[in-house]
Amino acid sequence: MALRKIMLVFFLALAVIPWLGQAKLAKAHGGGYPQLTNAEAGPYRVSVWTQPQPLTTDQAHFSVAVFTPLAEGFNTGLPVLDADVELILIPRNNGAAGLVLPIRRTNSVNKLYYETDVQLPTTGHWDVEINVSGDAGTGRASFSIDVQSPPIKNYWVLWGSVAFVAMVALWGARSFHRGGDLRRIVPALAIVVVVTAIGVTIITRATTPAAQAAxxxxxxxxxxxxxxxxxxxxxxxxxxxxxxxxxxxxxxxxxxxxxxxxxxxxxxxxxxxxxxxxxxxxxxxxxxxxxxxxxxxxxxxxxxxxxxxxxxxxxxxxxxxxxxxxxxxxxxxxxxxxxxx
Ligand SMILES: [Cu+2]
Known part of the structure; x- marks a missing residue:
């Protein structure tokens, strides 16, 4: 009986790990698939990257870099960091609504990018416009993207975990009805879940020097x-x-x-x-x-x-x-x- 409880707790802990991993993967930043490289946008030049490749309805990250035209003595323009940048998304298929989003540089991990995450409501081709306005005037650049449904593999771990937890919960409830001691199962479950969550969080998100050392x-x-x-x-x-x-x-x-x-x-x-x-x-x-x-x-x-x-x-x-x-x-x-x- 004790072994069954330990197994239950162990498998429940296993189910938590991929879920935490999933949470980490969702945090995209800078770079990705190049959509525009040094494209003209009025008095500016813009480079745009999207992530992931291909873009999906559940995940689309846009990174925009704004430059001046070629600067004297440099191989590229200089970054323009105080512009207002707007992302306009227009679906080509009928009926779906377009999106207009301001992109801010403060959203960016690397402070040189203007970045945003977008939830695209439909699959298919979308036209994308980048509007830049700032001290030098306004400019516009455009490109198109192909949005696909999220691949099923992104979900199986998550749904597999959910199904597993549900199964374990049902099994636990049944054994409780048969006289299992809930006062012993619940604290053991709680301890293992908390310890696992803390451990996984430290390992996957070690961002401070102390956590790195640990x-x-x-x-x-x-x-x-x-x-x-x-x-x-x-x-x-x-x-x-x-x-x-x-x-x-x-x-x-x-x-x-x-x-x-x-x-x-x-x-x-x-x-x-x-x-x-x-x-x-x-x-x-x-x-x-x-x-x-x-x-x-x-x-x-x-x-x-x-x-x-x-x-x-x-x-x-x-x-x-x-x-x-x-x-x-x-x-x-x-x-x-x-x-x-
Ligand atoms: Cu570098």
Missing amino acids: TRPWFWFMAGRPDLVVEVSASQWQWAFTYPDTGVTTTELMLPAGRNIELKLTSTDVIHSFGVPEFQLSQDIVPGSPTLVRVTPTQTGSYKVICEAFCGVDYQDMLAEINVVSPADFENWLSQQKQND
């Missing part, structure tokens, strides 16, 4: 103890790499081949994204929220770090060299760097 042993438990830790610091518009064991800081990332390497990614200002196409690695870096990633480079050679987030005017120049060398060469290089300091 989840680090868990991360190491899952990924193994690293052979080498490198601190990667992103700032507008450069990368810095620190080897904490020696205090060496460089502008190129030197890595030993075949080693389990932990990269601790931090940002000093806005959101950046650590991208190494050859490593199939792309990780957003949110200020104040260090993020750990693991790499084990297997091939020696030269690669490039790029910033995959629009993090300001020079984001495309935010590059760094990666050199993967043999462990012996790496040790030599590191001691050389230490002597140079």
Whole structure:
């Protein structure tokens, strides 16, 4: 009987986990599928990204970047951060109502974007207009989107969990009618649900340094103890790499081949994204929220770090060299760097 109660509590806890995971996934920000890149909008230039791809009736996120036309001495325009931006959505199929939404920069995680989430009521083609007005005047850019029904896989975990909880509740109610002791079941259930919810919340939303430190042993438990830790610091518009064991800081990332390497990614200002196409690695870096990633480079050679987030005017120049060398060469290089300091 005790075993059945424990099983009940365990499965109920399992049902809570995907639900919390779902809540985390819903929080989109910046970037996504490019709809417009440097498109003319009167006196402005706009770039627009949407997320996810394809857009669905339950999830549509719009990110708009507004620039001035090409600025002297820069490869792009300068960000326009004080404009009024309006999103107008017109469905092509008959009968459905259009939407007009102001987009604010304060909605944005990265403060350079104007962003909003939209609930689109119908599937099909929609025409999208972006109206920008500000000190330089008003401008308009447009494109079209194809909206689909949400894929069923987004829901099965959720509905599966709901069905499971319902089943467990029915089973619990039946065993209570047969004389199960509710005074023992309910506190046990409550404790497990609360502990699970707290644990999952910490693991999935570790955003403060203290929470990051608390989840680090868990991360190491899952990924193994690293052979080498490198601190990667992103700032507008450069990368810095620190080897904490020696205090060496460089502008190129030197890595030993075949080693389990932990990269601790931090940002000093806005959101950046650590991208190494050859490593199939792309990780957003949110200020104040260090993020750990693991790499084990297997091939020696030269690669490039790029910033995959629009993090300001020079984001495309935010590059760094990666050199993967043999462990012996790496040790030599590191001691050389230490002597140079
Ligand atoms: Cu960046």
